[in-house]
Amino acid sequence: MSISALVRPRPVHRAADLLAAYLPGSFYFSSTGGTLLADGVHSRVRATGGAQAQAVAEALRAAAAAGVPEPVVAGAVGFHPAAETGLVVPSVVRRADAPAGVRAPDAEHGTSWTVTPRPEPARYAESVRRALELIGRGDLSKVVLARGLELTADTPVWVPALLARLVRADPAAYAFAVDVTAPGDPAPRTLVGASPELLVSRRGATVVANPLAGSAPRSGDEAVDRERIARLRDSAKDLGEHAHTAAQVAEVLGKFCVDLEVPEGPEVIGTPTMWHLSTRITGRLADPADPACSALGLAEALHPTPAVCGVPEAGALAAIADLEPEERGYFAGMVGWTGLDGDGEWAVTIRSAEVCDRTVRLFAGAGIVEGSDPDAEVAETGAKFRTLLRALGAEGVA
Template sequence: MDGFLLSRADRTVHATGTRRLHTDLKSASESLRRGKAELIAGALPFAPDRPVALTEPEHVTITDGPWQPPDDLPEPPPVRIAAQTPPPRIHLARIRSILDRIDLGEVDKVVAGRRVALAADTPIDPLAVAARMAVRHPTASTYAVDLSAAGEHYWGHTLVGASPELLVRVRDGSVTCRPLAGTAPRSADPDIDDTTGHALLSSAKNRAEHAFVTDRIAQRLRPLCSDLQVPSGPELTSTPDVWHLATTITGTLLDRATGALAVAAALHPTPAVAGTPTEAALAAIRGIEGDRRFFGGAVGWCDSNGDGDWIVAIRGAEISSDGLRALAWAGGGIVAGSDPDEELDETTAKLRTLLGALGL
C-alpha cells in the first residue's frame, strides 16, 4: 500500500503519493513550521530512538465522517497462525518476572506484549483489512500506514488496525486526549458482561493502573497547555471485544505554534503502552521483548495550522511488502496485584480485533 489512511468518526484523512520522506521528528516538524509541507502523515515507532515513518504526501483528501471504502476491494484471504512469540507459557513466565521487579521497587508498571505471526497463501490487501475492521469496529479509529519512510527494514510494509485509543487531537489550539488503561474481556452473556464491566470500574488495581497513565499525560501537558481539565476518575467504555477504563483530558495550547505532531511526541509513549517510570519500563521491555517496531507507537497527521489527530497504534498488525506475512501484537499492563493468567487472557481478547477481521 502506498499511502496513509486514518478514519475517525468525525473526519477521514486519506493521502497518497510522496513528496518527501522523514525518518526523524525534527525534519518533519521543520517542514511544517517553515511552510514547506501543508500536511505530515504517518507513524511514530514504539521506541522513541527508532526512525519514524512520516511523509509529506502528494495528494490529500480530507472528508467529514468515517471512511467509505471503495466497492472493488478484495476480501482478505484465509490466514493461519504460524507462530506465537513468546508461547503462552513463556509469556506467563515473563509476567511473573515483571511482578518480581515491581515487588523490588524497580518499576511500578510494565506493559508486557506478545505477538502472533500470520501467514497467507495469497497477498493480504491492507485496505481490505482496514475496510473489514471499519465495519466491525465503527467507533474505533481505522488506520493503514505505509512504513517505508522508516528505512529498508520496513520498505513496503503496512501498519493496519482499528484503535480505540486517542493519543491527542488538536483543533484550533484545543487539545483532547483520551487514554485507556485497565481492561477486561467482554462476554456474550449480557449479565456476565455487565457484571464484568462494573467490576472493572470498581477495581482498585485497575484504577491505580489507569491513574499512572492520566497522571503522566497531565504532567506532560502542563507546560504546553492552559485550562487543563483532568477528571477525578475514569469512566467505562468498550469495544466489541473488551471493556476499558477511559478518561477524557482537555486543555488549550499556550502557544498555537505547538501543533499536534509536537504534542504527540511529548506524550508518546504513555504508561498505557510502556509503563512507569517510563525509562525503567522501556528498558525492561527492551530486555524482555526486544524491538516492538511500530506496535504501541502512534499513527496520525498534522497540518501546517497545527491541527491533527494521533491515535495509539494498537489492535493491529504489520503486513509484509509481499502481503503473505503479518505480525499482530497485543499487550497488557502489569502492576502490583496483576494475575498472570488474567493478563494472558487480556492479550488474547485484544488480539481478536485484528484476528477476527481475518476470520480467525
C-alpha cells in the same frame, strides 16, 4: 486572513469513497473527527525522536512555499524513542467526514493460516512473573509487556479489504493504514489497525487526550458484560493502573496548557472486543504557534505513555527490552497527521498489525502492576488479538 483559517480541513469527499480508493502505499486515517487519504510523497521528514516537531514544521512551511495545497505531515512513529519513523509530506490529500455505513467484504474464512506465537503463552506468563518481582522490589510501579503472533496465510493478504473490515466493525475507532516498507522487505509492508486510543488531538488552541488503561474482554452477552463493566469500575488493580497513565498525561499536557480539565475518575468505554477504563483530558494551549505545541509536538512529549510503557519510564523501557523477545517495531507507537497550522490527530498504534505479502505480524500488551495475575494477562492479551484476528477471518486459529 490567518494561516489557521486558510488550512482548516474541509471535507469535500465521501468517507466511503476515500476508503474504497485506498491502495497499499497510500496513507489512510479515519476517526469520528473525519477521514484523510493521502497519496504520493512530496518530501520525507528526517529527524530523530524528540526533534521531529521542529523538522515537521520546517517541512510543512517548505511544502507550502512549493505550492503544495493544505500540506500535512502523515505517518507512523515506532514505540522506542530511537525507533524507526515513517513521516512524509504527501503530494495529494483528500478529506471526508467520519466513516459511517461502510461496506466491506467479509473475511475469507477459507484461508489457511500457520500461527507462530512470539513468545509462547507460557513464556509470556513467566515474563509477567519476573516483572512482578521487579515491582515487588520497588524497581517499578508498572510495566506493559507485549506478546506477538506471526500468521502466515496460503495466499497474499489484501490490505484494502482488511482495512475496510476494520472500519466497518468499529467506525468510531482510529483506523489507519500506512506504508512502513523497510530495506530488505520481500514485498511492501503496511501498518494497519483500528486503535481505540487517542494519544492527542489539536484543533486551534484546544487539545484532547484520551488515555486508556485497565481492560476486560467483551463477551457479547449483555448480562455478562454488565458484570464485567461493574468489576472493572471497582477493580483496585485496574483503577491503580489507569491512575498511573491519566496522571502522567495530565502532567505532560499541563506544561503546555493554561487550562486543563481532568475528570476525577475514569469511565468505561467499549470496542467490539474489549472494555476499557478511559479518561478524556482537555486543555487550552498557552502558545499554539510554538512547534512544540503542534499536534505532533504534543504527541512526541506524551509518547510513550504508561499505557504502553510503564512507570518509571526508563525502568519500564529497560524491563521491556529484557523481558520481550521480539522488537515491537511500530506496535505501541503512534500514527496520525499534523497540518501547517499545527492541528492534527495522533492515535496509539494498538490493535494493529504489520502485513507483508502472506505474513501478518501483530502484538498485544497488558499493564503489569502489583496484583496482576500471569494467567489473566495471557487471557487479556489473547482477547486484544481478536480485533485483527476477526478481521482476518483467523479468530479460531490462535
